[in-house]
Structure formats: structure tokens, C-alpha cells
Amino acid sequence: MKTGNGSEKTLRVVEALVPGACLCNSVPENKHRYNAQNMKTIVCLFLLIGAAVAQAEKISLVGATVINPADGKVMPNATIVISGDKIERFAMGKQDASTLGKQIECVGKFILPGYIDTHVHFFQSADLFTRPDGADLNSVRPYKDEVAWVKGHVNDVFERYLRCGITSVVDVGGPFWNFTVRHLADATPKAPRVAVAGPLISSVSREKLDLGDPPIVKIDGPDQAREFVRKLAEQKPDLVKIWYIVDKDHPVDAFRPTVRATVEESHARKIRVAVHATELETARAAVEEGADILVHSVVDKPVDDAFVKLLKDRHIILCPTLVVFERYGRTFSHQLNLTPEEKAWGNPEVIASLDVTKIPQDKLPDRIKSALAKPDEALDRIKKTYEVALPNLKKLEDAGVTIAAGTDAGNIGTIHGPALFREFQLMKEAGLTNMQILQSATVNAAQLFGGDTGAHIGKIDNGYFADLVILKSNPVDDIANASDIDTVIKNGVVYPADSILR
Numbered sequence: 348m349k350t351g352n353g354s355e356k357t358l359r360v361v362e363a364l365v366p367g368a369c370l371c372n373s374v375p376e377n378k379h380r381y382n383a384q385n386m387k388t389i390v391c392l393f394l395l396i397g398a399a400v401a402q403a404e405k406i407s408l409v410g411a412t413v414i415n416p417a418d419g420k421v422m423p424n425a426t427i428v429i430s431g432d433k434i435e436r437f438a439m440g441k442q443d444a445s446t447l448g449k450q451i452e453c454v455g456k457f458i459l460p461g462y463i464d465t466h467v468h469f470f471q472s473a474d475l476f477t478r479p480d481g482a483d484l485n486s487v488r489p490y491k492d493e494v495a496w497v498k499g500h501v502n503d504v505f506e507r508y509l510r511c512g513i514t515s516v517v518d519v520g521g522p523f524w525n526f527t528v529r530h531l532a533d534a535t536p537k538a539p540r541v542a543v544a545g546p547l548i549s550s551v552s553r554e555k556l557d558l559g560d561p562p563i564v565k566i567d568g569p570d571q572a573r574e575f576v577r578k579l580a581e582q583k584p585d586l587v588k589i590w591y592i593v594d595k596d597h598p599v600d601a602f603r604p605t606v607r608a609t610v611e612e613s614h615a616r617k618i619r620v621a622v623h624a625t626e627l628e629t630a631r632a633a634v635e636e637g638a639d640i641l642v643h644s645v646v647d648k649p650v651d652d653a654f655v656k657l658l659k660d661r662h663i664i665l666c667p668t669l670v671v672f673e674r675y676g677r678t679f680s681h682q683l684n685l686t687p688e689e690k691a692w693g694n695p696e697v698i699a700s701l702d703v704t705k706i707p708q709d710k711l712p713d714r715i716k717s718a719l720a721k722p723d724e725a726l727d728r729i730k731k732t733y734e735v736a737l738p739n740l741k742k743l744e745d746a747g748v749t750i751a752a753g754t755d756a757g758n759i760g761t762i763h764g765p766a767l768f769r770e771f772q773l774m775k776e777a778g779l780t781n782m783q784i785l786q787s788a789t790v791n792a793a794q795l796f797g798g799d800t801g802a803h804i805g806k807i808d809n810g811y812f813a814d815l816v817i818l819k820s821n822p823v824d825d826i827a828n829a830s831d832i833d834t835v836i837k838n839g840v841v842y843p844a845d846s847i848l849r
């Protein structure tokens with residue numbers, strides 16, 4: 348079994364041979380003035396490239412049950428042929444061994460496209476100190492230390508995603524540093540593919556998060572919004588994100604023109620807009636103003652038929668992020684319900700920090716003090732949120748709205764990587780079928796990821812990236828099996844699951 352960087356090495360060979368990738372594009376004007384020497388050089392280069400591609404290691408996963416949520420098909424005794432970083436082909440039944448390259452026996456296993464978490468935040472660690480605007484614990488651990496820790500643990504977070512079979516993630520908002528994270532992920536074999544939004548265009552300010560490169564930027568009016576989108580566009584964001592926070596001082600209508608201007612300016616640059624809007628009327632306003640993606644469930648009211656129709660007509664993708672709705676309340680009231688996956692594959696320092704009883708009483712912010720004093724009230728609020736959010740998800744799914752799985756990982760108590768398996772449990776509680784859950788985390792999530800990469804992930808099909816998860820038991824029978832991971836394949840490189848975290 349290939350456990351190293353074999354195919355990535357081959358790819359690097361190709362890059363070395365062809366600096367700047369495509370030779371043809373580097374000589375656009377005087378195409379017809381090549382002299383013989385130039386032509387010879389070009390022919391040589393193409394021969395060399397051909398040799399490098401021919402050497403791209405071919406491996407075949409033989410005999411597994413292949414589950415392709417894109418079309419809902421479950422194919423027994425299938426073979427997936429991987430050439431370099433791509434799926435070359437897949438087929439059922441016995442194959443000609445001479446065409447398979449190196450064979451990996453997968454009888455009794457289940458192969459899916461790698462999972463995709465479409466709502467994470469790399470600027471947050473999920474520890475207790477990561478959102479001082481929500482619970483100010485600067486006197487225990489200064490926020491600048493937290494930020495330094497986060498920046499020093501990006502590779503650790505990447506590996507935890509891979510360990511969970513998550514081969515792509517979407518960071519839907521953070522500092523400009525997010526663009527560095529995307530670059531790092533692109534340059535790191537043992538990392539998921541990363542799509543990012545930059546700083547959130549917000550209706551409210553969050554000064555406590557501003558150490559010079561704030562993740563949340565308060566925008567006052569349409570002109571400022573347009574200017575900020577232009578600044579963001581320079582970084583080629585995968586999405587522009589709006590934080591549409593509503594309270595008595597910030598009514599829905601007050602921020603609406605800013606939302607409209609943000610959408611117009613983004614769409615003019617072919618950038619999609621994702622919006623945080625957790626109330627029905629806020630979400631409706633966001634979609635009416637042209638948003639493409641809703642990054643949370645509606646949690647205040649049951650969605651009505653007009654809203655469901657609006658989402659369908661506009662081809663909106665909705666990411667429910669159910670797990671995050673329980674984790675602040677449960678952490679603060681000392682009733683955290685981390686799953687075995689989270690305990691095993693979450694960062695141990697992050698998890699250790701979440702025990703609020705270890706914080707000296709006099710340093711506890713009021714929000715945590717009152718949650719600790721009345722834990723039942725905290726649980727009751729979570730229950731009420733789910734009484735709305737879960738039926739809303741079921742209604743949208745039944746109506747055919749595109750649902751993309753996402754966790755909001757990085758928020759306090761929502762663990763980077765394995766939080767996705769808690770999300771699956773909650774989607775199941777909402778009444779989604781196991782196949783619908785798998786669709787939300789693969790083919791639908793790929794749509795949210797977007798771009799050329801999004802068009803080549805989330806499916807098992809010819810020409811798609813070889814990003815796969817191999818399971819020991821069948822997740823279509825029981826979604827809990829989605830975490831029964833044997834092997835993860837990212838970009839054609841095979842990682843035995845147990846080898847990923849050091």
C-alpha cells in the first residue's frame with residue numbers, strides 16, 4: 348500500500364518540467380513565428396511531459412462496495428482505478444489485471460467520495476478562549492496567545508480533517524489570514540482542499556476580535572460594502588460572506604441595502620455570496636437580495652411555504668450547522684456531549700480547555716456563570732432550537748432544496764474534524780435518510796465549495812479528483828458507520844487512517 352507522496356512527487360516532476368504549467372499560453376502573440384528550434388524544444392517538452400504522466404502511479408481499489416451519493420447508487424464488487432491524482436475509471440465485476448496497476452484489495456469495504464465540511468473557521472480553535480466577544484476570558488488566556496496558538500496549529504487542524512475522511516472544507520469567514528491558510532492547504536499534501544471567504548461583512552462590530560486583521564468588519568452602508576468587496580476581490584475569495592446579525596438596535600431592513608450592494612458588487616465579479624441569517628425574516632431578506640448560500644438553519648420559526656419556494660426557485664444552497672447550536676450552551680453549562688470520534692480525533696489541548704470548572708470562579712464571565720448556575724435552562728434553550736431547526740431541515744430536504752453538510756467547527760466546543768459526525772447524528776434525528784446525509788456531505792457540498800475544484804470533487808466519476816474514504820462498515824445501513832474509517836485517499840495519495848495523526 349502506498350503511504351507516502353508517490354503521486355504528488357510525480358506531479359511535482361510535471362511542474363518542474365513545465366514552469367508556469369502551460370507552455371502554449373506563455374507565447375500567445377507570435378504563435379506563427381516559431382522557428383524550427385522552438386518547435387523542437389516544444390516537442391521535446393511534450394515528450395517529457397508524456398513520460399512523466401505515463402509514470403503517474405496507477406493504483407486500483409478492487410472489490411469494494413462503491414457508494415456514490417451523487418446518483419444514490421450502491422455498487423458491489425466494484426473497482427476504482429486511480430491514475431495520479433484523478434479517478435481514471437470505475438467499473439463493476441472482474442477487470443483485466445494488466446490495466447489496474449498496483450492493486451489494493453478492498454473486499455468487504457465501502458468506498459465513498461471524501462467528505463466535505465462546508466462550514467468551518469480556521470481562525471477559531473474550538474477551545475474556550477477562541478471567541479472573547481462571546482465569553483471574555485482574556486484574564487485567563489489573552490486572546491493574542493489564542494491567535495498565536497491557532498496560527499501555529501494549522502497543519503494539526505488539516506490532519507484532523509483528513510483523519511475524519513474530510514478531504515475538502517469551506518471556511519466561510521475569517522481574517523485576511525484565511526487566504527494564507529488556503530495557500531498552505533494547497534501546498535500541503537496531508538491537508539484538505541480549502542475554499543475561503545475573507546472577513547465577514549457585518550451589521551455589528553466585534554472589537555474584541557480585532558488584533559489588526561479582524562475576522563468581522565462592521566460595514567456602514569452600501570458604499571463601504573462595495574469598497575470592501577473590491578478589496579476582498581483582489582484576494583480571489585471563493586465566497587463573500589455577510590454576517591447579517593439582527594437585534595432591536597439592528598433591524599432587518601436597516602442592513603438590507605448593504606446586503607444588496609454586497610451581492611451586486613460580488614456578482615459583478617462572479618463571486619458568490621454566503622449569508623449568516625438565522626431568523627426566518629433575515630434569511631428571507633438575504634435571499635430576496637440575491638444571496639446564493641445560507642450558512643445556517645433558520646432557528647426562530649418554522650419555515651413557511653413561500654420561503655421554501657423562494658429557496659427552490661433561486662437554487663439556494665443551505666448549510667444547517669446543527670451541531671454548533673448545542674455546543675456553546677453545553678460547554679458553558681458543563682454538559683458537553685463530545686462523541687467518541689471527537690474525543691479520539693479532536694485536538695486534546697482544545698478538548699481539555701472546554702472544562703469550565705477549571706476556570707477560577709472570579710474569572711468566569713457572566714454568561715458562563717449563569718449557564719453553570721442553571722444548566723437545565725441551557726439545555727432547554729438547545730432543545731427549543733432543535734424543535735424548530737430539525738423540522739425546518741426536513742421540510743427543506745423534502746422540498747428538494749440543496750442541503751450541504753457543515754458544522755461551524757472552530758466555534759467553542761465544535762471540534763475541527765469529527766464534529767461532522769455529530770452533525771450527521773442530528774441530521775438523522777431531523778429525519779433525513781442515510782443516503783441524503785451522505786449526499787449533503789459529498790455531491791451537494793461540492794456545489795457549495797464551487798469553482799473548478801468544486802466541479803471535480805464529491806463524486807466518484809471519471810476525471811474527478813481521487814479524494815476517497817474507505818469504510819469498514821456500511822453507512823447506508825447506519826450513518827454511524829460513516830466514521831468507521833479504514834483508509835483516506837486525498838489527491839491520489841493513500842493514507843491508512845490510523846497513520847494520519849501522529
Ligand SMILES: [Zn+2]
Nearest residue numbers: 466468519755
Ligand atoms: Zn460560522
